[in-house]
Amino acid sequence: MHLDDRVARVFGDDEPTHLGSGWMSGTISVFLGVLAVGAVVCFYVPELLTSPDVRAVLPMPIVRTTIQLVIGAGFLLGFLSLLLRRRKTLGIAGVVLAMAAALAGGGNIPYEGAVPKTPVYLGLDWFLLNLLLLAIVFVPLEKLWPHKRGQSVFRRGWATDTIYFFVSHLLVQVSTLLTLMPAQVFFDWAIHPALQSAVRAQPAVLQFLQCMLVADLAEYTIHRFFHKSKWLWPFHAVHHSSTEMDWLAGSRLHIVDIVLTRGLTFVPLFVLGFDTGPLYAYLVFVSVHAVFIHSNVSWRFPRWVESVIVTPRFHHWHHAIEHEAIDKNFAVHFPFLDKLFGTYYGPAGAWPAGYGIHESDVPDGFASQLVYPIRPRRRSPDVS
Ligand SMILES: [Zn+2]
Ligand SMILES: [Zn+2]
Structure with missing residues (x-):
């Protein structure tokens, strides 16, 4: 089965997706939850999962505050989706991800001294940063001024393209x-x-x-x-x-x-x-x-x-x-x-x-x- 269909089987249902249906709050909640968990994981193993070039330019106080805001928004939107939507998969997933990120320390995870240099590292931070910034800019643009009206963010092949985005940033x-x-x-x-x-x-x-x-x-x-x-x-x-x-x-x-x-x-x-x-x-x-x-x-x-x-x-x-x-x-x-x-x-x-x-x-x-x-x-x- 195609990856898009597998994701749809877990999260999808035949309920409406319009504003107020809990669909948008649920999907944004899961998106923010994934970002938050990813960011927390970066704090635990920065030498392996973050890029020295990105570390050198990222203002950490802003990053930490952003992580807290992402967790808070993910939790609230997940809760909203739980209230609005009959099928609770999206809401539960969003709330669980946000809670996991918060319980693991959120944006307050301390680390002492400089991050040790390793010969090999992955750019998980680079992936999360780009995904957040590009999604914030382009998803609203495509909703406000769509060329193909009615085309979903979850169009055919979206999961495959997300893997491309993930792998190219990770490497x-x-x-x-x-x-x-x-x-x-x-x-x-x-x-x-x-x-x-x-x-x-x-x-x-x-x-x-x-x-x-x-x-x-x-x-x-x-x-x-x-x-x-x-x-x-x-x-x-x-x-x-x-x-x-x-x-x-x-x-x-x-x-x-x-x-x-x-x-x-x-x-x-x-x-x-x-x-x-x-x-x-x-x-x-x-x-x-x-x-x-x-x-x-x-x-x-x-x-x-x-x-x-x-x-x-x-x-x-x-x-x-x-x-x-x-x-x-x-x-x-x-x-x-x-x-x-x-x-x-x-x-x-x-x-x-x-x-x-x-x-x-x-x-x-x-x-x-x-x-x-x-x-x-x-x-x-x-x-x-
Ligand atoms: Zn070409
Ligand atoms: Zn092209």
Whole structure:
């Protein structure tokens, strides 16, 4: 049975999900409960479950207060759901998770001294932080301005995409290492100190825009290769297998897709030697922008904005099921790259009718999709 169906069997029922039915309070309560328990676990084994880079910048008093607020809100919403809803699974789960987090110490768990450094760690804190921030921003946006009306947060494949989101954040150490390594190992020779000094002497805004441009040029090239090569396509087909788009759908990326795309995109950024300020600002921007362009948000932008920067409508066409949109809109920041290289598609104001791959043989589920590109196949994949 598919993971979505299994979760639905535990928590779902045929009661209404409208406001006042205890559905929203229940699901938010479970969400907050999971976040709270995760945060508490991080406090118990910080050396193994948290990232030193995240630890270095997180203001702990704010984190501790946030954990207490999350526990309190989780408990209250769980209790509200228990009152409103006939089936009590969601409410009980939310209350139990919040109570477990509180009894384990909540945001007040002390730890003495500096966290010892370990050679290997997981980014559970990185996962929880991003999940909280992105969900707070994008779930309301998709509810207030949905492109596909009536599409649930729990649309088909949501559980699979949550696992992608979880694994990619948990393995932050590995993915950072693999992103930096190709550039550092193979392109050290390409560094010219004079060029790097000239790049760094520019205003930060200019460097930020240049980061966007060179990264997008690299991304465009690799992305097009992923679509054109019959060896690479199955890895990227996993990303295109989503049949519904939302903020979480962009997380569905095969590990080979992530490593090759990020590793090669980082090469020009490394060689040009941008200042850390503009570079980090770009990394933050790209991570939020990538989520935004997949989101189920119907915002209409003026034509000039759509031709300057990639919007959800532009990237939704990249995922479109329509034949005329196949192998179009490869850019992730600047649509002019597709216009320049003859791969632009975007009929004025229109959105795709659906998303996915024609005659897709990409299976459902994280594990099946992990092995899908390397498993023997009887027929050649339909490149879309
Ligand atoms: Zn693609
Ligand atoms: Zn995409």
